[in-house]
Amino acid sequence: MHREPRPSWAIETRGLSKAYGSVPVLKGLDLQVRRGSVFALLGPNGAGKTTTVRILATLARADTGQATVAGHDVVAARSRVRRAISLTGQYAALDEEQTGLENLRMMARLRGRSPAAARRRAAELLERFALTGAGDRRVSTYSGGMRRRLDIAAGLVGDPEVVFLDEPTTGLDPRSRRTMWATVGSLAGAGVTVFLTTQYLEEADQLADRVAVLDRGRIRAEGTPEELKKTVTAQRLDLTMAGSAAYQALVGRLGGRALHRAPEELVLGVATDGSAAHVRALLDELDPTREQVARFALHSATLDDVFLELTHE
Amino acid sequence: MSDYTAYAVLAGRSVRLTRRNPDAVITALVLPVMLMLVFVYFFGGAIETSTGTYVTYVAPGVLILCAGYGASMTATTVSDDMTNGIIDRFRSMDTSPTAVLTGHVAASVARNAAATSAVLGVAFAIGFRPHAGVVDWLAACGILLLYITTLSWLGAAAGLLAKSPEAAGGFTFGMLFLPYPSSAFVPIDTMPDWLHGFAENQPVTPVIESLRGLLLDQPTGDSPWLALAWCLGLLAVALPVCAALFRRRTG
Numbered sequence: 001m002h003r004e005p006r007p008s009w010a011i012e013t014r015g016l017s018k019a020y021g022s023v024p025v026l027k028g029l030d031l032q033v034r035r036g037s038v039f040a041l042l043g044p045n046g047a048g049k050t051t052t053v054r055i056l057a058t059l060a061r062a063d064t065g066q067a068t069v070a071g072h073d074v075v076a077a078r079s080r081v082r083r084a085i086s087l088t089g090q091y092a093a094l095d096e097e098q099t100g101l102e103n104l105r106m107m108a109r110l111r112g113r114s115p116a117a118a119r120r121r122a123a124e125l126l127e128r129f130a131l132t133g134a135g136d137r138r139v140s141t142y143s144g145g146m147r148r149r150l151d152i153a154a155g156l157v158g159d160p161e162v163v164f165l166d167e168p169t170t171g172l173d174p175r176s177r178r179t180m181w182a183t184v185g186s187l188a189g190a191g192v193t194v195f196l197t198t199q200y201l202e203e204a205d206q207l208a209d210r211v212a213v214l215d216r217g218r219i220r221a222e223g224t225p226e227e228l229k230k231t232v233t234a235q236r237l238d239l240t241m242a243g244s245a246a247y248q249a250l251v252g253r254l255g256g257r258a259l260h261r262a263p264e265e266l267v268l269g270v271a272t273d274g275s276a277a278h279v280r281a282l283l284d285e286l287d288p289t290r291e292q293v294a295r296f297a298l299h300s301a302t303l304d305d306v307f308l309e310l311t312h313e
Numbered sequence: 314m315s316d317y318t319a320y321a322v323l324a325g326r327s328v329r330l331t332r333r334n335p336d337a338v339i340t341a342l343v344l345p346v347m348l349m350l351v352f353v354y355f356f357g358g359a360i361e362t363s364t365g366t367y368v369t370y371v372a373p374g375v376l377i378l379c380a381g382y383g384a385s386m387t388a389t390t391v392s393d394d395m396t397n398g399i400i401d402r403f404r405s406m407d408t409s410p411t412a413v414l415t416g417h418v419a420a421s422v423a424r425n426a427a428a429t430s431a432v433l434g435v436a437f438a439i440g441f442r443p444h445a446g447v448v449d450w451l452a453a454c455g456i457l458l459l460y461i462t463t464l465s466w467l468g469a470a471a472g473l474l475a476k477s478p479e480a481a482g483g484f485t486f487g488m489l490f491l492p493y494p495s496s497a498f499v500p501i502d503t504m505p506d507w508l509h510g511f512a513e514n515q516p517v518t519p520v521i522e523s524l525r526g527l528l529l530d531q532p533t534g535d536s537p538w539l540a541l542a543w544c545l546g547l548l549a550v551a552l553p554v555c556a557a558l559f560r561r562r563t564g
Contacts, residue, residue, distance in 0.1 A: 057405050059563070082407035093398035095326065097333040109322045110408050138333075154402070 010035045010162050010193035011056060015065035017217075018051055025051045027217040028065065033210070035161075038184065038194040040208035042201065042303075044311060047214045049197035050090070053166045056195065057087040070161045086155030087164045092147045093154070094139050100126060100150050101135040104157060111158035118157075125153040129183065145176025152183060163187060165196040169203060181206055201303035211303075213310050220310040228306045235274035236299045237282055241266040246292040253286070259301075259308050266294075271309055274298060319408055323416030327390065331420045337386055341424040345379030345432050352498060353439060360499055369443070372436040373524040374497030376429055376457060377517060381492065383425040384464035385485035387417050391472025392481035395562060410559045414469045421465035422458065429457065443528040453527040456540055460520050463544040464488055466551035473558035491517045496525075516543035 011033035018026045026048045033039040043049050054060035056069055058078045067074045070084035094103050101122050108118035126135045129149040139147060148168065155163060168184065169177040184207050187194050198204055204211045205225045212222040221228055236259055241247040247266045251258065260269030270286070272278050279298070287293040331337045349368075352375065357367035391414065394400050403413055433441070445453070468485055475481035492498070494508060495517035504512055512518060519539035526533030 054401075057401075059401055059404055079407050082405055085405065087401065087405040089398045089401055091398040093402035095330060095399065097330050098326070102329070106322055106326055107402075107406070110319055110403070110406055112318070158406070 008035055009033060009068070010037075011039070011067070011069050011195060013056070013065065013067040016052070016055060016062045016067055017064045018048075018055065018060070018062050025217055026055075026062070029214075029217075029219060031212060031219070031222075033193060033195060035193055036188070036191050037209040038188045038196070038207050040204035040211045041195070041197045041214050042199070042204045042211050042307065043197070043214035044199060046216075048217045049214055050166055052214070053087070053089075053164050053195070053197060057085055057164050058082055059087070083158070084161045085164060086158065086160040086162075087166070088148075088151050088155050088168065089166045090170060092139075092151045094147065094151055096140040097138055099136050099138050100131055100142070103139060103150065104154055107154045108157040113157070121157055125156060128186075129153045130179075143176070145172055145179060148172060148176070148180060149183060156187075160192065162193045162195060165194065167197055167199070169198070169200065177203075201307050205303045213307060215311040221306070225303055229301045229303060235272050236260060236269045236301050237272045237279060238267050238269045238297045238299060239286065239293045240295040240297075241268065242292055242294045250286060250292065257309075259304075269299070271301070272298070316409060316412060319412040320415055320419075323408075323412050324419035325416075327416040327420030328423050330390070331386075331424055337424070340382055340386060341379075341428050342431050344382060345375055345428050346435050348378060349375040349432055349435060350439075356498075362500060366440050366442070368436055368440045369529065370525070371498055372432065372441045373453075373521055373528060374492060374495075375432050375436075376524065377460070377495075377497050377521050378489075378492045379428045379432060380425055380457070380461045380464055381485075381488040383421050383428060384461065384468040385471075385482060385488055386424065387421045387465045387468035388471040388475065388481040388485045389478045390417050390420070391469045392475050392478040395473060396477060400563070404563060410563075411556075414466075414555060414559070417469060417472075418462060418465040421468065422461055425461045444530040445528045449527040449530065452537070453524050456520060456523050456527075456537060456544075459541070459544045463547050463551065466548060466555060470551050470554045470558060473555060473562055491515060492521070495521055497521045516540075516547065519543060 009032050011031060013029050013031045016026050016029040017024070029052060041049050041052060051060065055062050056067055056074060058074050058081050061075065069081045072080040072084065074081050098106070104122035104125055105118045108121045109115065113121060126132045129152070131146060131150060131153070134142065134146060139150065142150065152165070152168070165184065169180050172180060181203070184194055184196065196207065208225065210223065211225055211228060213220045238260060241250060244266060247263065247268065250268055251261065254268065254270065257270055258268050259271055260267070270282060272282055283293065283296070349372065352371045353368045357371070360367055362370040394413065400413070467488065471484035472481045475484050494504070494512050495515060496512070497517060501509060501512045501518070519536045520543070522536035523533055523540045525531065526536060
């Protein structure tokens, strides 16, 4: 096979592990993120998402394993990595008592731009993130969505190759979340590699070219959103139970296998490949007396289903 | 990028943030002046010193006191940076931590320069009459500057040590208290005997004696050298401690 002249991976990790004290947070993480793609690390709270981002952004060190970002080792070539990335964390890394323009100018100066170039770059970014009108106001007067946009803009002053966004929409209202999605989309369009973490399946589905599901320090599945939906569970069989007693009994038997629960409608969903044989087998298994299930329906699985199936106890 | 740019940019940032913080402005400027008026008009009548008017005796002491307030604010601002996300951004931009901390120390020096001017201005207006030539003034300013820088680095260390900005302020209590058991406000020989040993041998006393000696044209003895030794000694401790605390905090 022909070797590429430069690594095609923007991010590559092998066996990353990290523990805080005796608590393991990451247990051997292997990831590969293609240049210019949007990669989502999806997982519940405490899965290890932020730790992963901090290791990749050189802010924390893995106990074992290796990681390269933009072709540089995160430990051995820390400065090179830092010059190639930007990080937007969960908490706005901005000075509340400086204006939006001042914050951006400061970051651009720290990235080595001359005062005049820094001013130009700041004005450009304000315009691109629809903040021009707010540029001369102090950040303390900004809404949550404006703050997050400015925070991402601040990360872009140095034209990074890889942008890390740690839960970019957590705490935003739905409208601001849509705006943020558009922002992330435009980054990817410009050839930047985006590595984002999220607890929202819809977000990963909307934004990412590839998704890895992280749970308790391990990758449970990885692929395009479509692949994940197919490989793990192509379809969901929704069973409408005959009564609340039947519903409760089946909830008890299914436990974590239940992908979907709607107690008011007495509906429970389970994974299936959608074949007649499998549906028949499931019905026989879950309702041996043929009295408990009143109706059934098949749905295409959502990423939510995948996530629940992968992360159940 | 040259490190020099980072130092200048971050010093500018810290000064701007101080200017926009009303608490900081009041603590830095109004409080020292108020304290001096309290000392001169409330306590001064009851205090006998060898320098004629009490304001002439106490003005250098107030300068030392406000250096403590100015530096204790450094602890708060450093802790602020460490507890919100901005330090991660600076680190992920490969900005040197020394530049971030030096920015806060520079702001502290700027605050203190303003406070010193305000205190001296009011002191002159209410009867402070130093007898000092240009060289004496320069020497006094140099010692004061060194003292402020030293306290500010100690403040930065407190800020790195504390878990919250509030706690950081508390850690600097010692800086604010040390001028009292010294010759800053009353001559040491008026204090109880058991306190003499401490008061004569703690860092504030040689600093204050140097300032007073230089500004009032009195013999300074070895005070300036002792002051220099204390400040440089404390700096030699504070700088590596800051570096170690920063590493521990961000490791």
